[in-house]
Amino acid sequence: MTAIPSTIPPSGHGLPRPALLGLFLFFCAGFADGALVPFFPLWASSEAGIPIGAIGLLFACYAGGELVAAPLIGGIADRVGRRPVLILSSLGVGCGFIALFFVHGVVTTAIVLLATGMCESVLHPTILTAIADVTEPSAHPRWFSMARVSSSVGQILGPTCGALLALMSLSTVFLAAGGVLVLGGVVMLAALAETLGRGDAASDPDEEDDGLSALLPAFRDGRLAKLLAWVVLFEISGNWIEAVIPLYAQDAGTLTPSGIGALFAYAGALTVGLQMLVSRFAETRSALWLTVGAGLSTIGAFALLAASPAMLSLVAAVSLCAVAQMLVGPLVPTAVNALAPRSRRASYMAASSVAVDLKDSLGPSIGTALYALAPRLPWLAGIPLVAIASLGLGAAIGRARHRRDNVEPDDQAAADTSMPQNGSMLENYR
Template sequence: MRNWFRSTIGGLPRLYWYLWTGMLINRVGGFVALVLSLYLTSDRNVALPVAGLVVGVYGIGGIAGVLLGGVLADRWGRRPTLLLAHFGAVAVLVGLTFARPIPAIAVLAALLGLMHSMPGPAFVAAIVDVTPTDDRSRAFNLQFWAFNLGMAVASVLAGALAEVSFTLLFAVDASATLLTALLILWKVRETRPTPPARPARRTAQKSSGGLHTALTDRAYMLFVGLSLLLAILSMQTSTILPLAITGDGLRPSVYGAVVAYAALLIVIGQLFVPRLIDRWRKGTSLAIANVFLGLGFAAVSLADGVLGYLVAATVWTVGSMIAAPPNAAVIAELSPAELRGRYQSVFYLTFPAASFIAPAAGGVSLQYLGDWHWIVCGALGLVAAAGHLLIQPARERRVAQQLEAERFAVPVAG
């Protein structure tokens, strides 16, 4: 047990744990977005189409927040970006508590989406800044674990608080966000690296620029494209899977049980993943992860009862757990030190993109293909797996060059 603890948790920088704690607190309290539509329809008596539009505006704000957060993390620094996002979110949550006109709520929802999405690139960039290369896989594994643990707790709290008072719900969310902001203000110093020194001049010139640098980075965009396939597969659980379960004549509560079971597997098993995959090349890990994801969703085509769906969930959840650490580590490796925030923001765009593609294409696919939709998902997993194996040699050569350049970058004192 001592060896497991040391290899899984021990040895990470103290600053990493402050960031990790802030993410966990913020995620546990970040449940307003989960019940925004319920608040609008049950407490504000808003029609369903209008409620859907307001929630959609929150998503649009999230897209803008991802891009803005990446740019500010590189220009202003990680710490100022995190403080702006969290203190800004507190102000918006207070505003939502007292807002009554629907247009005002819509504006505040867009701002909340903006503030909620801004910290993502800055958090991850700061983790990369302070964590040694060899420890990043463990660091991101723990981050993924904290995210899922926080989401599980947030879902339970959201349902309980919504039954008591939406005002209380907003207040608790704002308090958790404020607590995260104060922790960052107190314990998190600036981590943004200085520009590379003279010996890395050629690399620095190549990587200097804005978002277009990431968007025109061929090696990075190939990886982002494959990550989009993974995100589309993962998004099946929250978009198309409920339709399949109810289509088999099962109660909606079965869907909730399957999702809760998958989350429980991650909370229990994620901490053991690093020891399993540390000896594998990252591209190989991602290929195996995508195979599991594909097989898990393909297995849905055979499921017609609770047991079948639980077996399928077990397989795809194993894939999700294997994918998390190497996926984040590769993004960190491919990102030039002075553009980490921007590179992270480009990657984070895969989530809203998948949130649109998965239900839009999946609904049509399920209607016309039936259970063959899940076979197509399985094939997508195999395509993504093959893609990771094909790009692995060139990506590893690029990473070696990137690591050599980063030797000349030093953290900013702060």
């Protein structure tokens, strides 16, 4: 590998520029998701003529592209660098979203979504990896919380923009979603410095390329596999809020498409306003306490939705779901980084993205299928699922924290060469 300078230029405020650019790219991705996801089921059922029970299959095509690509290219940022991966993936996802405006038919749409998902498979994990490269381990929870805030700012503007565009045509939201990600790719091309340091690839001589299992560490690291299994179980049911509410609210006559966009913009605004406050509150709480709290919030949301599709229930449900994600969101990437050797950080983050991809694939597919059987069935089925998953996830994250806190000093230095050793990556959740 060609030697890459390890000096990372600071921003004008003394903060690492790659981390700030990573926050900007999270904003772009959040805007795209916010503009696209709430309106996609409405576009599919009204303008594309797709049966409700099959809408989840199109979501599955997007997530399926990520699942296919992640084992093959998930760790590529550990080999070629973070910068080219971020540039190409953001441009690829943006162009894929724009292409949806021009395509017609279920088959063509599925193909475009599959290709777009393949590009997206490395976008989010590589952003998180670049942030982790240039920040201290003890600061990772704070930076990952800021990443959620940046994404949520985009998820405020995205649905708001989508709600306005939906007045003209639901398909126009694809142009806005794709255009912002293309802009993000251009900014990365112009301003991002490489964060893969000169010593990273050689820091662990035993971690040589050994095929698929090296690119998807869950095949090799049982601790990571167990952690991600609980993440998938928890996130699948939580995803039903996002995937099913647009159909639930429209069929009940509670909200118009523009109203649905405003509802999800409100959820993003709630995260922007409260995420850092919740993260500060979470510093003194155990991982199990936080995941159980997230589980109870999600269960409360499901109970309200099962009781009524009225406006008050919808607003309260998305509020509770947003709080649940504020509690759990920064914990998962922090725990994954705690398990990852520095030379395999991007690979481990890519493995964790597989859990998100499974959620994005199985969540809408199962949720919309249950909704097709009975409108309240997703909420009733989700309550016991979330209860079990929140307990298992808390225990798995706690074990990852214990490993990091008790790692031997020599092992710590080998795993995090060139990084300041100022504290545990999970210290803030002690």
